[in-house]
Amino acid sequence: MTLPDAPTTYGAEVERLEIELLLEGIYRHYGFDFRSYAYASLKRRLWKRIHADGLSTVSALQERVLHDAQVMERLLLDLSVNVTAMYRDPTFYRAFREKAVPLLRTYPFVRLWHAGCSTGEEVFSMAILLEEEGLYERARIYATDINELVLRQAKTGIFPLEKMQDYTQSYVRAGGKRSFSEYYTAGYDGAIFNTSLLRNVVFAQHNLVTDRSFAEFNVILCRNVMIYFDRELQNRVHGLFYSSLSNFGLLALGSKESIRFTGYEDRYEPLDATEKIYRRIG
Amino acid sequence: MEPALVVVGASAGGLRALQLLVAGLSTDWPMALAIVQHRSRESQALCELLQDVSALPVTEVNDKEEIAVGQVYLAPPDYHLLVEDEHFFSLSVDAPERWSRPSIDVLFESAADAFGDRAVGVVLTGANSDGAGGLRRIVDQGGQAVVQDPATAEVRVMPEAARRAVPEACVLPLEAIPGHLANLRGRNRVPCVGGLR
C-alpha cells in the first residue's frame, strides 16, 4: 500500500524545509503564491504528485518544476483543487433565492463576484437563478479564478452529461422553477448549456493572494476556496472582500466556513447564519 | 497539559458503535475526539444522534476551528477533515480517497503528523479498508492504536484490515473501548486490558 505521504523515515523538519523552498521557488519564478496555503492538505497533494511522477523527495519535484513550465502547469492543477458542482448545497441556493434576492430587487443594478469560480458550475447555477427571478437583465457577474485552464473550460458551458441527473435533483431542491433540461442540450461532448446564460458574465484570471480589488460589488461569493488558506491569509482575503463590498453588500461563504474565526466578524451581520450568507454593516 | 487527540473512523454499522463510544465519555475527559463516519452527502442527522447520548458537546467542524479538549468533532458530509499543526482543523473538498469523502486515512494521517505521540487512532466497524494506512502512520509517529474486535463489529472488514496493517494495535470488544478511551491522559499509554493481544 502506498501512502500519499512522506515515508516515515523522512523527517518532518526536512520535509517542511523542502516544501517551503519549493513554494518560495514557485512564487519567485512563476508568481503563484502558495506559501500561506493550509499545510496539511497542501502537503498531501504535493506527495501525491511526487509519487505519481515516480519521485521520492520534494526537492526532486522542485527541480522539475523550476525547469519545466509544463510541470508547473500540472502542479497548478493539483494545488488549485478545482472540484465543484452545480447547485452544490441546494439549501444555500434556496436561502439565496428567499433572502438575498428580495434585497437585490431593490437595486437598479447588481454586481456579483464569484471568486474562485473553477470550471463555472457555480456561475451557471447563479445565472439561472437570477434569470428565473427576473434579475438577470440588471446583473453583471464577474467570475474569477487563479487558474486560466478552468476559466477556459467554464466559457465553453459544456459539462459532463452523466452529472445532469444529480444536478437536476439539486436544482429542484434549490428551488428551481422550470425544468432543468430547458437550459442545455445533450450533445456528443456533454451537456451544452445555453450560452446566452453567459451574456452578462465576465471571466477573468484573478489571484486572491496577490491581486487587488477591481470593482465594488453588491454580492461576493467565495465558497470552498478559503478553506485552502491558512488563518492569516484568510484574514487578508477577508480584508480584500470587505473593501470590495458596497455597504450592506452580501458575502457568501461555503457551508462549513465561518466568519467567526476571522477579524471581520463584527463588520457583518448574518443574513442566514446556517448557509453562511453575511451582510456588511459598516 | 498539552492537548491530545483521539481520532475515530467508522463506516458501515458505525452509528451504534459511535453512540456507545461517545456515551462512555464524561465531561472531565481531558482529550478531544474527532470522528469520520462514512455517510452520504445529504445525511445531516448524525450530529444530533450522537449529541442525544453524549455528555460532551458534539459539533460538525467548521474550517479552521480550534481543537479544544472535552469536545466531540464530526467531519461534515462531503468534506475531508484534516488536522493542522496541533491547534486547529481544516476542511478540504479534494477528490474522495478510496471512494470516500470524508476519508478516515486523510484524518488519521494528518493527526499523526500534527500530534505525534499525543494521537490515538480508533478503527471501528466497516466494509472497506479505509483507516488502515492512517492507523499505521499514527503508530509509526509514536501514537496509540485501538481496533474494534472484528467479532463484535457489525461489519468486520475494516477492523480486520486495520489489524493486519497494525498488528500491535490494542484489539478490544466494542463494549470495552469507551472505558479504554476514558482512561487516556495525554500521551500516557493505557494498557490494553480486556483485549485479544
Ligand SMILES: C[S@@+](CC[C@H](N)C(=O)[O-])C[C@H]1O[C@@H](n2cnc3c(N)ncnc32)[C@H](O)[C@@H]1O
Ligand atoms: C474547490 S474549488 C471551489 C469552486 C466553487 N467555488 C465551489 O464552491 O464549488 C476552489 C477554487 O479556488 C481556486 N483558487 C485557489 N486558490 C486561489 C487563489 N489564490 N485565487 C483565486 N482562486 C483560487 C481554485 O483554482 C479552484 O478553482
